[in-house]
Amino acid sequence: MRNLSRLMLCLTFFASSLFGQDITSREVNEVFGEMMRLHVQHRTLTPVLLKRAYKLFLEQFDSSKIYLLENEVVPYFEMTDGKLRKAIDRLDKGDLSDFMKLRSLVQKGAVRARSLRAEMQKELILSAHDSVASTGESYLSFPKSERELRGRIHKLLVRALLEEQKAAPAADWNPTARAKVFALFERRFQRIEVPYLESGTRSDHFLATQSLRALAKCLDAHSAYFSPEEATEMRTSLEKQFEGVGVVLREGVEGIQVVNLVKGGPAERSGRVQPGDLLVEVAGQPVEGLTYEQVLDAMKGRGKKELQLGLKRRGSEEVIRVSLAREKIAMQADRLRIEAEPIGSGIIGRVTLPSFYEGGHLTSAERDFREALKQLKKQGELKGLVLDMRENSGGFLSQAVKVAGLFIARGVIVISKYGQGEVRYLRNLDGRLFFDGPMVVLTSKASASAAEIVAQALQDYGAALVVGDERTYGKGTIQYQTVTDQSARAFYKVTVGRYYTASGRSTQIDGVIADIKIPSEFSAYNIGERFLEYPLENDRVPAAFVDPLTDIDGKSRSWFQRNYLPNLQKPQARFQKMVPQLA
Known part of the structure; x- marks a missing residue:
């Protein structure tokens, strides 16, 4: 159900497209070779890695195990090293014939599933009996027979129907209404299937993209390849801004609806667009008959600064036409938030930091954090600070270093080690402390990557106590990415x-170990690097509280020795000593 659920609700901000072009099958070897040259561990494609890639190629299509049979996939999952080495030789020559065979298998599964769904939908539409839902199921293995496959598809269709009925219990769920539900779900299925079934130029591009996805992910849990559309979404997430009109859309049974408005965006400011409105026109053209993707493409505005939408309000046939400016919109809801709690003659401040973002228009986590501390201090004497990163999954490494540097005057924040053994030190040289009082960092199993850097750096220096789940997510790797480079030919991230x-x-793997353990809402779930496929192992390097300056050139080293080393912040345990009384 994972692929299907991703299509259930599209939070579409209509970010402007990146400049990447469609990749072709002839370029797969070149792009993957570039990724391997950068990778921290794997520099050549081995039989083990290629077997992983075959498995990933099939599972990225059929992660829900509702298309392919066990006897169809096992030959690839259990392929001998000899056959895999021959396949590596072919791939080295730019021959994608082995991935083409995988695509043929996927096509067979897609055509079969379409036929089975059509047969079952007819029965369910005309059935006079209410369907009974089975409990939500996920499958760890592929079905052993077509009979088992049919059973899985039938359960999926019944759940789809009942979910829509649950959302609108007062509606008359006659055969026509049931047919509309299945038409909606069939469109969602086809978004998964059609790219594999297409022919021509688009087919070649999609084969190249899916092959690169599988090859990238076989390297480790965090290396990945992105289509231009996915890169746009990722860039928006990292920079916390996008270009658009500020509407959030969802495809439903009756059509494409506005489900939310972005706070402060053109749609909200106009006062004429409301959640629940049905989108019927874009730029003067009706959307009836268009696929959801075609509607989203029309929303990009073709470079125009203004976009006209035609909307229908619930219960009315009148078309409301609204002209909206397309503009840069900051995602305020995903930025830092502050609260203050009075205590004695002062306050305790709480800063909730959802990610380590960095974008244009002076948008960054560090800048917002500095401003938050100023605002809190204006409200009264800041007697304590709580930094809430329980749902912070990371972001820009540079921002993590800068945020940690607000509480560590001078010293090493992060040590990075690369594939050739090169070691670099990311330091704070500012010399100022923006807050030096009692501080608690709230973490959970969902706190990851850059959030873990900040939590553990503050813990190392004794600047804060870490409170939350026993350990955080456990992502301690660095990725190089081309997503924010609009001139990139291909978009990927690779663990370097x-x-x-x-x-x-x-x-x-190990995460940040909490000083005081207080379970979060995530504590009961298997969340973390240790539960991913192909994670890298844990290791250690020598401590750097006394900075070795080994990455500083000779000309600069004398300045660091005179002005930096004598003033290094020393680790302290003033808060950690209180743990027995606090825990």
Whole structure:
């Protein structure tokens, strides 16, 4: 159900397209070779890696195990090293014939599933009996027979029907209404299937994209290849801004609806667009008959600064036409938030930091954090600070270093080690402390990557106590990415190194261990690097509380020795000593 659920609700901000072009099958070897040259561990494609890639290619299409049979996939999952080495030789020559065979298998599964769904939908539409839902199921293995496959598809269709009925219990669920539900779900299925079934130029591009996805992910849990559309979404997420009109859309039974408005965006400011409105026109053209993707493409505005939408309000046939400016919109809801709690003659401040973002228009986590501290201090004496990163999954490494540097005057924040053994030190040289009082960092199993850097760096220096789940997510690797480079030919991220904090500890696999354990809402779930496929192992490097300056050139080293080393912040345990009384 994972592929299907991703299509259930599209939070579409209509970010402007990146400049990447469609990749072709002839370029797969070149792009993957570039990724391998950068990778921290794997520099050549081995039989083990290629077998992983075959498995990933099939599972990225059929992660829900509702298309392919066990006897169809096992030959690829159990392929001998000899056959895999021959396949590597072919791939080295730019021959994608082995991935083409995988695509043929996927096409067979897609055509079969379409036929089975059509047969079952007819029965369910005309059935006079209410369907009974089975409990939500996920499958760890592929079905052993077509009979088992039919059973899985039938359960899926019944659940789809009942979910829509649950959302609108007062509606008359006659055969016509049931047919509309299945038409909606069939469109969602086809979004998964059609790219594999297409022919021509688009087919070649999609084969190249899916092959690169599988090859990238076989390297480790965090290396990945992205289509231009996915790169746009990822860039928006990292930079916390996008260009558009500020509407969030969802495809439903009756059509494409506005489900939310972005706070402060053109649609909200106009006062004429409401959640629940049905989208019927874009730029003067009716959307009836268009696929959801075609509607989203029309929303990009073709470079125009203004976009006209035609909307129908619930219960009315009148078309409301609204002209909206397309503009840069900051995602305020995903930026830092502050609260203050009075205590004695002062306050305790709480800063909730959802990610380590960095974008244009002076948008960055560090800048927002500095401003938050100023605002809190204006409200009264700041007697304590709570930094809430329980749902912070990371972001820009540079921002993590800068945020940690607000509480560590001078010293190493992060040690990074790369594939050729090169070690670099990311330091704070500012010399100022923006807050030096009692501080608690709230973490959970969902706190990851850059959030773990900050939590463990503050823990290393004794600047804060870490409170939350026993350990955080456990992502301690560094990725190089081309997503934010609009001139990139291909969009990917690849693991190029590992990071450690000043103590020499890595958060990889182990995460940040809490000083005081208080379970979060995520504590009961198997969340973390250790539960992913193909994670890199944990290791350590020498501590760097006394900075070795080994990455500083000779000309600069004398300045660091005179002005930096004598003033290094020393680790302290003033808060950690209180743990027995606090825990």
